[in-house]
Amino acid sequence: MKQNVQPKPKRLSRKLTEQKILLAAEDVFALYGYQGAAINTIAELTGLTKQNLLYYFPSKEVLYQKVLENILDLWLDKMALLAQRGDDPKTMIASYIKGKMEISQSHPNGSKVFATEIIQGAPHLKDYLVSHLLPQLEEDVKLINEWIAADKMDPVDPYHLFFMIWASTQTYADFSSQISLALGKEQLAETDFEKATEFLTQLLLKGLGVK
Amino acid sequence: MKQNVQPKPKRLSRKLTEQKILLAAEDVFALYGYQGAAINTIAELTGLTKQNLLYYFPSKEVLYQKVLENILDLWLDKMALLAQRGDDPKTMIASYIKGKMEISQSHPNGSKVFATEIIQGAPHLKDYLVSHLLPQLEEDVKLINEWIAADKMDPVDPYHLFFMIWASTQTYADFSSQISLALGKEQLAETDFEKATEFLTQLLLKGLGVK
């Protein structure tokens, strides 16, 4: 007879159901924004009733916060220049752009939720940005300034450099509808992301005078 | 006795009231998105009741469409490289960046409404983009390719170049909450936009090898 049934192998473990809900929620929040998203829609996508969804997440607000957390956990590493492989500006900047573009490709809806949140003044996010993103940014700014001092690249404003990289990479997730329209495609393909990565890398390394 | 009372000088002309509503609507749609925005909020900002607002604009949908139209009319010129002064790549690209940045500074909420719309798949905008923006983009791409053929700049993909410029300039409107947080300011100042413009111009002209 089974003895080790402590974790209770339900039909679907609670963790797994929560994961399914969170995935569906990310899609719906990306498409309609926080207010526009109906938990009913999320529930249906997951195969639940909305009352049942509220058993797993006690409120829409809590669910949204969880979606944001998941995205941010995934993002934070990639947002750090210092976390990249390599030790010279050239490979690290190239790696940084590549990592950011890969996230735009693999998690476009997470990016959209984040973008909408920032556009609307980051009401659910300001604290997180201050406590997690900003300290990391300061470290990265310091690194850029060291490179400049060591004459490894042109003297530029590090902050605006990061704003430019964030914008130019995230736009392939957030503005994909406009971009695919401009490129005459139903949706962006692998090669589009590769071309974009190549363009940005080339432009930046040359434009920054990276040696 | 008054004879020329044909245009009926009401307390506030219809046109003026509509303008006030449209301005308030732009702010509220920018802050909450289409679904999240309540016409009640817009009406209060204008000093009207929502029923009265609905006298001027028969539905929320129509009001939103009008807001979008206003923004796009303003934008279209600035989105065209060909519309810039100058006849050499250097001055035209510089002028293009400057114009886009000025719009981010002067009409941040219009930019935010536009951005949210694109993020959500451009449901109210696709037709306009196809009929107005894309033809203009094609002309601009042609121009860039001519410059490349004439060896006035490096051979780059013109499309990704425009995506990059759009993203990097509009981010100062759309993501201003994040940027001002990073810069440690309550809100962005004139000098921040100047620095950003300078940074982008310098980076692009050098990075593109513009002669």
Next chain:
DNA sequence: GTCTATAAGGGGATAGAC
């Protein structure tokens, strides 16, 4: 854990008096 029923409120929009 999942269901039905229902509360409670907000939102867009219309009717009609003034």
Next chain:
DNA sequence: GTCTATCCCCTTATAGAC
């Protein structure tokens, strides 16, 4: 043109049976 009153639907959330 502006107001009050009202309709009706949709949404979040809770209660309680199974």
